[in-house]
Amino acid sequence: MEPNLNLQEINVIKEKAIEMAFEFGPVLLKAIILLVIGRQVIKFLTRLLSNALEKYEIDPSLSTFFKSFLSAVLWVVLLISVATTLGMQMASFVAILGAAGLAVGLALQGSLSNFAGGVLILVFKPFRVGDTIETQGQLGSVESIDILYTKIRIFDNRVVTVPNGALANNMIINLSQKPTRRVEMKVGVAYGTNLKKTRQVILDTLKKDERIHEDPAPVVYFTNFGDSSLDLTIRCWVDAADLWPVYWDNMEAINEAFEANDITIPFPQRDVHHFYPEGKK
Template identity: 35%
Template sequence: MNEYFNEEKIQSIIEMIIPYVVNLGIAIVVFIIGKWLARKITNIVVSILKRIKGIDVTLVKFIENIVYYILMMVVILTALSKLGVETTSFFAILGAAGLAIGLALKDSLGNFASGVMLIMFKPFKVGDFVTVAGVSGTVNEISIFSSILTTGDNQRMIVPNGSIIAGTIVNVNANPTRRVDLVVGIGYDDDIKKAKNVLTNILESNEKILQEKGLTVAVSELADSSVNFVVRAWVNTPDYWAVKFALTEEVKTRFDQEGISIPYPQQDVHHHNQA
């Protein structure tokens, strides 16, 4: 009787375990095949993205990770369902967790979205000199959440991408040429034609100025204390500051040599004595 009971108990245990063992095997097979498919699909997506002209490597890598982890989440939940685990509750938990994380990291997610836009649309690239979010500097790195700039005095500035997208982006290096603009004033007693000839000669003698793009020397304003000229010339972008500094110095030197004054604001005060 005892032996019969033991055999019956063992048989009952075996019959109870077998479905779990079968389900475990199926779950393992589903996981292995699913993982292989997830990697395969991810590689296909990456291959398609790499064929897109100009797409950034950082964005490709990020999308690769997102696609793979989403697919693996589906694989894991499918494998768990084969074990008899109720996955509906998992989806509910994941949804609630995703909402909580989204609210907690809304600023970070905003920076991430902005980073994707910067990488995709490329308003600037590494090496450009830009003004963004009130900061001017050379771009050293563009990442998903922030961009790193080095200022002219060698400070390292980390700017959130959200602030960059929300404001005006000035890219100094976007175009191969730039226009140098100067305003030069002379006294009312000075010879306008002589000053104009001197300024034109200064522009024509500078080798870095692109003469073929034209020069401008013209009277723009009769100001309170001076007659103002606009002086405009085109240069290659890398030469901009060197030419601007050189022209400013040359104007002062040549005006001194030619006896042309550069007036400064002044007021004449007339005092009348009344008896």
């Protein structure tokens, strides 16, 4: 009798399984279809928003942020819809989501700080995508501003990912915000050099460079009596993009002009005085 009883139990379990399959199978299939279609809809809406932002020439910083935010919101809506389709009560799901959100919020305080920092960056715009900035000991070009992080490409082509919270709460030097920049060069000439002649030689050299602005005009100041030289500071204004090329080119041109006009750039030197005791050579 025992084998027959086991067979009966197996048949009951099989019938229950078939019954549950017919009962929950369509619901599960519907949820899977909803998840697949919803995923494609999210991609479509994100792409649609991207095209709209590009069409109306919205700031790339805002564009990246809006796309990331829209994608996150749509995924939350999709997951709620899938859970509801599977038979989970909305009130229960919201309660679970709220409790989970509180736990996640406590665990991810840093991420929430980064999110708030990203919002502040986009609202107050201390920098934008494409700007060259200096922050957190890094100098480079801003590649993207996402929900939580900002990516900066430094000049050796490495990409540094900086949390938005750190950026929003620390000093940022924006090198691209203004259209013009001041170039500052320092040179030293030997003691006894005619400073008026030297100043004129430098100004004549700078006039040959069309990238240097005439207003404000270039200036040359005598700034210090150095240990071995008379120190001069040269200042001129250029377009922001020309700053370093103008600096490098004119430092070389000034050196050549000094050589042509017999103006000496001294080496560091010291005078040593040796005193002998009386009666000794």
